[in-house]
Amino acid sequence: MATELSRRPRIGDWADYAELERLQDARLGRTLAAAARSPFYRRRGTGVPAGRAELRQYDLTTKADLREAYPFGMLAVDRAELATYHESSGSSGAPTASYYTEGDWLDLVDRYARKHVRIGPADTFLVRTPYALMITGHLAHAAARACGATVVPADNRSLATPYAKVVRVLHDLDVTLTWSLPTDALLWAASAALAGLRPGRDFPALRALFVGGEPLSPARRARIAQVWDAPVVQEYGATETGSLAGECPFGNLHLWSDRAIFEVRDPRSGQLGPAGRGQLVVTPLYREAMPLLRYNIEDEVEVSYADCACGWVLPVVRVLGRSRFGARAGPVGLTQIGLEELVFGLPAEYGVMFWRARTRRDLLRIQIEVGGRHRAAAVRQLRGAVGAAYGIEAEIDPLPPGSLVPTESLIAAPDVMKPRSLFGDGENWDKALQYY
Incomplete structure (x- = not known):
């Protein structure tokens, strides 16, 4: 080599x-x-x-x-x-x-x-x-x-x-x-x-x-x-x-x-x-x-x-x-990376790591996972950041942690097995030939 x-x-x-x-x-x-x-x-x-x-x-x-x-x-x-x-x-x-x-x-x-x-x-x-x-x-x-x-x-x-x-x-x-x-x-x-x-x-x-x-x-x-x-x-x-x-x-x-x-x-x-x-x-x-x-x-x-x-x-x-993955809210063109910069511009102590956004006609709606202690401040600051960056109003929905990324998906350790076709009495044979 x-x-x-x-x-x-x-x-x-x-x-x-x-x-x-x-x-x-x-x-x-x-x-x-x-x-x-x-x-x-x-x-x-x-x-x-x-x-x-x-x-x-x-x-x-x-x-x-x-x-x-x-x-x-x-x-x-x-x-x-x-x-x-x-x-x-x-x-x-x-x-x-x-x-x-x-x-x-x-x-x-x-x-x-x-x-x-x-x-x-x-x-x-x-x-x-x-x-x-x-x-x-x-x-x-x-x-x-x-x-x-x-x-x-x-x-x-x-x-x-x-x-x-x-x-x-x-x-x-x-x-x-x-x-x-x-x-x-x-x-x-x-x-x-x-x-x-x-x-x-x-x-x-x-x-x-x-x-x-x-x-x-x-x-x-x-x-x-x-x-x-x-x-x-x-x-x-x-x-x-x-x-x-x-x-x-x-x-x-x-x-x-x-x-x-x-x-x-x-x-x-x-x-x-x-x-x-x-x-x-x-x-x-x-x-x-x-x-x-x-x-x-x-x-x-x-x-x-x-x-x-x-x-x-x-x-x-x-x-x-x-x-092509951008979207528009009224006359304003939005990109994921642009909105991401605003979301992660929130103070680290707010703990915001997961978010999603949707546009409908002239409305931008953003959901963020944030704990109750910082909820009001996060909403206020993110709404202000969107207004300053794009000149539009945004509807900010603060959600409890685990709403966008379910806690179960972060802690689960599923039993993954090889597929099989023979089952005993009382076993669930609907999982035949499946890996889970």
Whole structure:
């Protein structure tokens, strides 16, 4: 593996953005040649671009294209060369396939392990994202093992690993690093508290929480770090691409522009450029099985080339989520990450960790879990924050803890058994062939 990875760039191999672009161009020819072997790109009447200038004029590859090419219409190698097959977690109902060779996996692992909090042999690494068709759990597992860490495969789609068991494992195994959705870190904290454990004090081995998979506002990130007394390290990527950005020591997400060419598309004008706010478009430079040319990931981002104190010569990205998941209250456009910033802007002592919101015509309704002692203050302050940020009235419903996230789900340890078909007298045979 070391020999293969030595052929890939390392942070610091380039001194400025002009040198970084030359590094991209040196790899782009192989990417375009791989695309020419893909049935999808061969079928395009325009052919495959010959270089960067033609690539800038090339039609975008969309999620709809990937769905139409299901399952192997994007394949650029013989199927015998594939190592893994995946599908994204998208909600359209139509599968979006992705596949990787062993060579692709070397690059995937290398990018994921680029975090400024390093993974090493002394670490016990809990993976709490799905071990399913999407890539996320498998990628973290492979990267942690490549770095010598002990992996605890906790999943988050399995009845066998409820929140109470995750908390027990975190505590008893002295877990040092975790990989999960940001929301999971708050659910563990609530579950730990119900078990009589203090998240910031009774887990002394925990040295960082790696998070990804959903937009994360600065306020929620700060709250998670405060609750666990450990740094929160962001990761950004997708099943179709693997890691696209990682966090530097100064808390900024940097796009891995030595491994991909990135553009930003303005959805209103359709214009693309290297920076600004819009949809992220990516051309991976190290894909063998499934080359992608100008793939529109459809995430809304903000990309900047401003200097960062870390010294990495890589663009900074803010991930804002999917624009189609926004909502309107009258004339005002709202996003989850914007409202999240206001909710987690409430004082930590109020204990607000779980919330939800709904818009109806010109009304915004927000529900929060908050104890009775701080209920009136939380309602008053959140209503004021929404008014100041958006100029609209909000209806705030304070709910007792356990209303949005049932207490039972945080403490339950269900008996998960293997399926069976033979039952004794008095046993419930309606559970035949089920795992629970």
